[in-house]
Structures are given as structure tokens and as C-alpha cells.
Amino acid sequence: MRIPLTDLTLQHQSIREDLEAAIARTLESGSFILGPEVEAFEQEMAAFCQTSHAVGAASGTDALHLALLACGIGDGDEVLTSPFSFIATTESITKCGATPVFVDIDPNTCNMDLDLMQQSVTKATRGIVPVHLYGQPLDMPRLMGFASAHSLKVVEDCAQSLGATWMGKKVGSFADAGCLSFFPSKVLGALGDGGMVVTNDPDIAERVRILRSHGSKTRYYHDIPGFNSRLDSLQAAVLRVKLQHLDTWISRRGALAATYSRLLRGVGAISLPAGREDSRHVYNYYTIRVRGGANTRNALATHLKERGIATAVYYPKSLHLQPVYAALGYSRGQLPVSEAAQDEVLSLPMYPELATAQVEKVTHAIAGYYLQQPSHRQDQRPGSILNPD
Numbered sequence: 001m002r003i004p005l006t007d008l009t010l011q012h013q014s015i016r017e018d019l020e021a022a023i024a025r026t027l028e029s030g031s032f033i034l035g036p037e038v039e040a041f042e043q044e045m046a047a048f049c050q051t052s053h054a055v056g057a058a059s060g061t062d063a064l065h066l067a068l069l070a071c072g073i074g075d076g077d078e079v080l081t082s083p084f085s086f087i088a089t090t091e092s093i094t095k096c097g098a099t100p101v102f103v104d105i106d107p108n109t110c111n112m113d114l115d116l117m118q119q120s121v122t123k124a125t126r127g128i129v130p131v132h133l134y135g136q137p138l139d140m141p142r143l144m145g146f147a148s149a150h151s152l153k154v155v156e157d158c159a160q161s162l163g164a165t166w167m168g169k170k171v172g173s174f175a176d177a178g179c180l181s182f183f184p185s186k187v188l189g190a191l192g193d194g195g196m197v198v199t200n201d202p203d204i205a206e207r208v209r210i211l212r213s214h215g216s217k218t219r220y221y222h223d224i225p226g227f228n229s230r231l232d233s234l235q236a237a238v239l240r241v242k243l244q245h246l247d248t249w250i251s252r253r254g255a256l257a258a259t260y261s262r263l264l265r266g267v268g269a270i271s272l273p274a275g276r277e278d279s280r281h282v283y284n285y286y287t288i289r290v291r292g293g294a295n296t297r298n299a300l301a302t303h304l305k306e307r308g309i310a311t312a313v314y315y316p317k318s319l320h321l322q323p324v325y326a327a328l329g330y331s332r333g334q335l336p337v338s339e340a341a342q343d344e345v346l347s348l349p350m351y352p353e354l355a356t357a358q359v360e361k362v363t364h365a366i367a368g369y370y371l372q373q374p375s376h377r378q379d380q381r382p383g384s385i386l387n388p389d
């Protein structure tokens, strides 16, 4: 039995009739760009995200870019962000003509360390792009307090965290804008690319609407330089079907994560994702940290692969060390927590249709790996799958 990292075929089988009906409805409507399906989906998403507006875009990357432009971020501005994210986070900043300024991460969450933001602020700082990595929300009330003290715009990168909450409030609803990705493997995935900006600010919503449609409010009349970045009607129709299941799917991810954590507690030299009572992690990825560095992490990944279990490393190279950002002048050792994380993180299979027996197989395989390591044979404490409590 192979266990993939994620498996969309099972999800699509379970809702196939509804998906086919939504696709047929769109075909018959003759409306393929924006239109009623996108408008309805935007309203449903605004309600889901607890915001007053939602504006569809062609991808999560574009949503971030358009939201930053709508917030007035531009040439010469500096934007604080996490070095431990997908490059789309920083691409959106540089596409505006601004410079990303990396703030090291918290080792427990892999999210930006809010204690370190102050030291990165300069006269040119205009914004912050916090990333809720893996589906885990960061402390947005605290971050917004800091932003307001320094008059900074904030755009939340919620690409991996749709549905996550901090004290009951949805991510994306705290800041000037929140950006979502509907990349197929996200918690709400389209059958292709898609993204969205959610906001409580009507001016930002309006600016994003204009920017996504060639800088135009009225067709063929162009007020500002814009882009072609719209959500397809077909994707919106499919996403509307899936949205109806999203809460159930997120709950199932939470249950699977709890099973992983229960079975892996005390196994080997790994750290488990740090959940909090007062927040909801949506586990787009269930990511452990393998102590001992990249060789150990990679050896564990190989051990799992040999047993048919897929894993992934999000991300193997911190953004500040990427060649594309060489001109920013960062060097190794400057952001040590992010650099350690790149060598230790390992994401395990996670999708709502994953069976509990499959999670057990993964955790057994991990325990088996550590049993082969002489230094860990004595290290199986209560709570581990070898000594279940």
C-alpha cells in the first residue's frame, strides 16, 4: 500500500457527481471569465473568511502581488517577511519594486518570530507579509499592534492556512488584506490555479478588482496599469462545491494530526507540530522536525520512501540563501533558526481521506527507523507507538 503525500483522486471521487454538475452548469452558462459563479464564490468566501470582501485572482501569487499594490507598496519600500516560505511570498514583494527584509522564525512554529521584528524596521519599512506556514496561524493581534505602532500595511499570506483561526478569528481577516491560494494541493484546491484576496477594506477590494482586470473599472477604459489576473468561472464553480465540505475536511485533518502526534510522541529524535488550545491549525501539511540535520532527515525520508511512504521538504533552502536574492546581501549564519529548519523539516502524508491505518503505518515506519539507530533504541518513552499509553 503506497501512501502519497496527498491524494486528490479520492476527494474527487467522493464528490464527483456534484463536480460534474457544476462543470456542466458552467459549460451551459457560456460565462467563463469572472461572471456569476465567481461572484457567488466571492460572496461565499467572504462569509467563510469573516471579511466583507473577497476578490478572485488567477493564483495565490497574483493575489499577494495585487494586494500589496492595492496597499500602496512600491519602489524603494521595505517589507518584513519570513525567510521560511515558498518563494511566491517574496516574489510578490519584489514584483511591486519593494525589497523583502527577512525576519528569522520561531523554532516551535516556523512562523516569523514577532520578537525580532523591531530590529528589522528602518525608515523605508512600509509593510509586513506574515506567512501562516503549514496551516498554523501566528499571533495576528500582536503583529497588528506592532504594525499600527509603525504605520505599516499588512498582507497575510494565508496560502496554506485557509480556515485557520486565532482566538476564533479567521486568518486573512486581521490585516489590511489576506491572500489565499487554490493550488490543487491546498486545503481548498481548484482543478488548476486560482487565488483570492479577502479584506474588510472596500477601497483595497476595489483596487484589486481594477488591477486584476487590466486596470479598468469600465471595459476598455483604463485608469491605472493593471494585469490580466482573474479567477476562471469553471474553477469558481468547482471550488463552490468543495467549499461546502471544507469544515469537515479541516476537522478530519485535525483528527489525523492528533493521531500522528499521539503515536509519534516520544519516538526518536523528532519534534512535533506545536498546536495551541486557542487557535486552529488546519494542517495543510503535518510537518515534523528531525533533529540531527539534513543527513538524518534525508535518511529518514529515504527509509519511508523505501516503504512506499511519500514525504516532502517544505522548504530545503531558506529564501535569504537563494541565489535569486544574492543581491540582498544575506549570508549563512544570519538567520540561524530558518537555516536549522531547512535541514530538519519533513512533511508527512496528510489529506482528509487518509485512513487512520495509514497514519499508523507511517508512524510505525518512523519508529522502525529509530529502532535501527543504536543511539535511539533506549529512547522510546511512554506515549510512543512502541509503548502506547
Ligand SMILES: Cc1ncc(COP(=O)(O)O)c(C=O)c1O
Pocket (backbone or CB within 6 Å): 059, 060, 061, 062, 085, 086, 088, 089, 131, 157, 159, 160, 180, 181, 182, 183, 193, 194, 195
Ligand atoms: C506560502 C505560500 N505563499 C504563496 C503561494 C502561492 O500560491 P499559488 O501557487 O496559488 O500562486 C503558495 C503556494 O504555492 C504558498 O505555499
